[in-house]
Amino acid sequence: MxxxxxxxxxxxxxxxxxxxxxxxxxxxxxxxxxxxxxxxxxxxxxxxxxxxxxxxxxxxxxxxxxxxxxxxxxxxxxxxxxxxxxxxxxxxxxxxxxxxxxxxxxxxxxxxxxxxxxxxxxxxxxxxxxxxxxxxxxxxPDRYIEGTCPHCGYREARGDQCDNCGRQLDPIDLVGPRSRIDGTAxxxxxxxxxxxxxxxxxxxxxxxxxxxxxxxxxxxxxxxxxxxxxxxxxxxxxxxxxxxxxxxxxxxxxxxxxxxxxxxxxxxxxxxxxxxxxxxxxxxxxxxxxxxxxxxxxxxxxxxxxxxxxxxxxxxxxxxxxxxxxxxxxxxxxxxxxxxxxEFLTMEGRKFSSSRGVVIYVKDFLERYDADSLRYFLTIAGPESQDTDFTWAEFARRNNDELVATWGNLVNRTLKNVHRHFGEVPAPGQLSDADEQILAAIEAGLASVGGEIENARFKAGLTEAMRLATLANQYVSEQAPWKLIESDRERAATILYVALRCVDNLKLFLTPFLPFSSQALHELLGYSDDIAAKIEFVEHAEEGDSHLVLTGQYESLRGRWRASELPVGQKLLEPEPLFRKLDPEAVVAEELQRMEETAAGGAD
Ligand SMILES: [Zn+2]
CATH class of the missing domain: 3.40.50.620 (HUPs)
Known part of the structure; x- marks a missing residue:
């Protein structure tokens, strides 16, 4: 295909x-x-x-x-x-x-x-x-000279460029130039x-x-x-x-x-x-x-x-x-x-600044939160087309209300029911209109999510994938397969099969955005290969010197953007939650405290 x-x-x-x-x-x-x-x-x-x-x-x-x-x-x-x-x-x-x-x-x-x-x-x-x-x-150096932009009058223009009007400058163009290191002219x-x-x-x-x-x-x-x-x-x-x-x-x-x-x-x-x-x-x-x-x-x-x-x-x-x-x-x-x-990202309403403690380093962030939670936030609420603000409250809210409540919940209840009652991808009976409709609606994401990404509209692509996850969630809620396990096992199997196919497709759509949780889900679904690829360091030697580069083996990922062909009978692993729910109040209190301490220590 x-x-x-x-x-x-x-x-x-x-x-x-x-x-x-x-x-x-x-x-x-x-x-x-x-x-x-x-x-x-x-x-x-x-x-x-x-x-x-x-x-x-x-x-x-x-x-x-x-x-x-x-x-x-x-x-x-x-x-x-x-x-x-x-x-x-x-x-x-x-x-x-x-x-x-x-x-x-x-x-x-x-x-x-x-x-x-x-x-x-x-x-x-x-x-x-x-x-x-x-x-x-x-x-x-140019960047260490500050003064007023001769074009737009911005008072904190740098010697190489004005951040306000974007023009390139030479230090001598600045009105009232001064050294940013010690303030002298x-x-x-x-x-x-x-x-x-x-x-x-x-x-x-x-x-x-x-x-x-x-x-x-x-x-x-x-x-x-x-x-x-x-x-x-x-x-x-x-x-x-x-x-x-x-x-x-x-x-x-x-x-x-x-x-x-x-x-x-x-x-x-x-x-x-x-x-x-x-x-x-x-x-x-x-x-x-x-x-x-x-x-x-x-x-x-x-x-x-x-x-x-x-x-x-x-x-x-x-x-x-x-x-x-x-x-x-x-x-x-x-x-x-x-x-x-x-565009630019600001932090709690202020410009990022290491010296003023208005900062969160990638390393520190990833020690406390998952990479996919950050990737999700930066894509759905990031500065793609306008300056946007990072706040801890909004980060926790989006993590909980969107990642956990929509996508995580769909995956969790689908996989749990399948694992508990069938242990493997169940064989479906005759598909109903509702089954056919949801499968078609989700598969349309191949074109709709893909099209947005091709146009570098990442926020729109992720929003579309999440809209489809909401649809699949509604389908599972309406069909309520857990109520049919005893009375109509074949129908329950069919619904869960359809739900798994939806999950498998959505996993693919979300892989570019959320590679870690998508790989984890891929494995929970019983696949043994890679959908997200390992990224590794490799040494490159030169005469008398060497350095490490970041690279990966991506060849096996090629050409996988196609509808789910989840095989009936494939064994599922014991489900585990893909995302952690955060306590918003604790996150906000803890992180703002941390920022205050960094600012107070503020030497760098
Ligand atoms: Zn300017």
């Missing part, structure tokens, strides 16, 4: 979390969980999926955090790469490769892209005013840097973006607006932590310059694919993804990163053309097919 259609190649390119500290749930709400739902669904659908990302480990925030913790930048990156990849594994994010930007492979790919753009004349040198700390004389001095000549790509970008009618309106309009004011963008920095610059006079330690972190991080989408291909012993396999016009690239990120994915990275891809050492004249690199940008 559905096998006649050729598998599509879908690259799921997920924003690279920054390795300067542990990630909080706001970080994974926007792009982590949505990208995983998308990847899992497409695998089940039978498509060829490659989901790539890694930790972004260069730049000044890592240097500043390292200094505070008394570590070298590399040691700090090692520490948080480990923390972050462990968080992502426990959250069930099914990367094909989650790597890091400090690998030799990444350096090689980044330098090749840089060198090629330079050779083709897309990188130009400018002498610019650089910001230096008045106190230490060191370079003061920065000193501006002349320093020469290399710039990406973005205006050279304006026409090509406009022509391309004009054709992307399937993009979300806000992403497309925002990107087109940016084209009117493109300026060359600095891609080097006065730093000693980053990828060395492959241009004479800039290479080597004595230059005191490195490639700017944002330039190297976006290349991670490409370099991680190259790493993945090499690790499987098929070093050219990355070309099927990047130099193949039929491969579709979906990018997932927070809205503050749209510019990098619709303007800057596409410019780099256009400029690189057929390459370069890596591209080797074997085809142009693919541009983004879709850019799925999420």
């Amino acid at each position: 559905g096998e006649s259609k050729r598998a599509e190649k879908i690259l799921v390119a997920v924003a690279w979390p920054y390795a300067s500290g542990p990630r909080h749930i706001g970080h994974v709400a926007g792009f982590g969980v949505p990208s995983d739902i998308f990847a899992r669904y497409h695998r089940l659908k039978g498509n060829d999926v490659l989901m790539v990302s890694g930790t972004d480990e260069h730049g000044t925030p890592v240097m500043v955090a390292a200094e505070q913790e008394g570590l070298s930048p590399r040691e700090l990156a090692d520490r948080y790469n480990e923390v972050i990849r462990d968080d992502l594994r426990r959250l069930g994010l099914s990367y094909d490769i989650f790597t890091r930007t400090t690998t030799q492979n990444h350096y090689r790919v980044v330098r090749d892209v840089f060198r090629t753009l330079h050779e083709k004349g897309y990188i130009v040198e400018h002498t610019a005013m650089g910001a230096f700390s008045a106190t230490t004389g060191h370079t003061l 920065p000193v501006f001095k002349e320093t020469s840097h290399l710039f990406l000549d973005l205006p050279a790509f304006a026409d090509a970008l406009r022509e391309w973006i004009d054709k992307q009618a399937h993009w979300r309106t806000n992403v497309r309009r925002f990107s087109l607006n940016l084209l009117d004011e493109l300026i060359p963008r600095a891609i080097t920095r006065d730093l000693d932590w980053g990828v060395p610059i492959p241009v004479e006079g800039y290479d080597g330690d004595e230059s005191g310059k490195r490639i700017y972190v944002w330039f190297d991080a976006v290349i991670g989408y490409l370099s991680s694919t190259v790493e993945w291909a090499a690790a499987r012993g098929t070093p050219d396999a990355w070309r099927d993804w990047w130099q193949n016009p039929d491969s579709r690239h979906y990018y997932f990120m927070g809205k503050d990163n749209i510019v990098f994915h619709t303007v800057i990275w596409p410019s780099m891809l256009l400029g690189y053309g057929e390459g370069g050492e890596i591209g080797a004249g074997k085809g142009k690199l693919g541009l983004p097919y879709d850019v799925v940008a999420s």
Whole structure:
């Protein structure tokens, strides 16, 4: 079924979390969980999926955090790469490769892209005013300078970008600039840097973006607006932590310059694919993804990163053309097919802030609650299309009233009755109209839930799956098979068979959203294989070095998005509840207390 259609190649390119500290749930709400739902669904659908990302480990925030913790930048990156990849594994994010930007492979790919753009004349040198700390004389990174946005008047604009109007800035543009580290006004001095000549790509970008009618309106309009004011963008920095610059006079330690972190991080989408291909012993396999016009690239990120994915990275891809050492004249690199940008999550009505204690780290969350409860909340009530607020009361309510009361209850009473009275999937008698109707209604979810996920409407997809679970629950309540066990065992068997088929289908629809409980249910239903896949760490060795990547075996999941064929006679395991009910008052009291204590301790 559905096998006649050729598998599509879908690259799921997920924003690279920054390795300067542990990630909080706001970080994974926007792009982590949505990208995983998308990847899992497409695998089940039978498509060829490659989901790539890694930790972004260069730049000044890592240097500043390292200094505070008394570590070298590399040691700090090692520490948080480990923390972050462990968080992502426990959250069930099914990367094909989650790597890091400090690998030799990444350096090689980044330098090749840089060198090629330079050779083709897309990188130009400018002498610019650089910001230096008045106190230490060191370079003061853009993100550590704050002031008033010259465009919109927002008072807390950063040196690289205004979070209010979204425009890119240079520190010198800010009105009343000040250091975020010590509040002093920065000193501006002349320093020469290399710039990406973005205006050279304006026409090509406009022509391309004009054709992307399937993009979300806000992403497309925002990107087109940016084209009117493109300026060359600095891609080097006065730093000693980053990828060395492959241009004479800039290479080597004595230059005191490195490639700017944002330039190297976006290349991670490409370099991680190259790493993945090499690790499987098929070093050219990355070309099927990047130099193949039929491969579709979906990018997932927070809205503050749209510019990098619709303007800057596409410019780099256009400029690189057929390459370069890596591209080797074997085809142009693919541009983004879709850019799925999420809005922001706030916490109890406030912006996430580690220093003010308004924070909940993924690791801490998963120590106290189940990953699927978090995934459920972030999908059904997360910041998919508007800023949303996380509250503990709402988290507990949704867990109890929706996951436990609707889906958990349907599974629990169906499986309990079957297990107690039959022990296996019972053979049905003649199906009634009501039986046929509910089976057809649930199976329609293959198209309706799937369609929403394909359009990156994850909240709508999950809402539809839960609506179907409510229908199945109503069917079971109306038919009340437990009342018929003694008087009409055949009819009871038929109803329970139909209910099990509904549960089996709903399990499939929910697998992209809730992989852990879906796998557990899969096993309770007597299946012995995987529906959700194991995610594991694998070591990748390089010359004199090695690192762990997050990956998994997903091949067996392919093509499973089809109606339940639950075999009669399959033995069921002893049922166990899929979800834990929470005590809302206790959760709220305990967690708010914890936040107060963190805020009071508030050093970090
Ligand atoms: Zn602004």
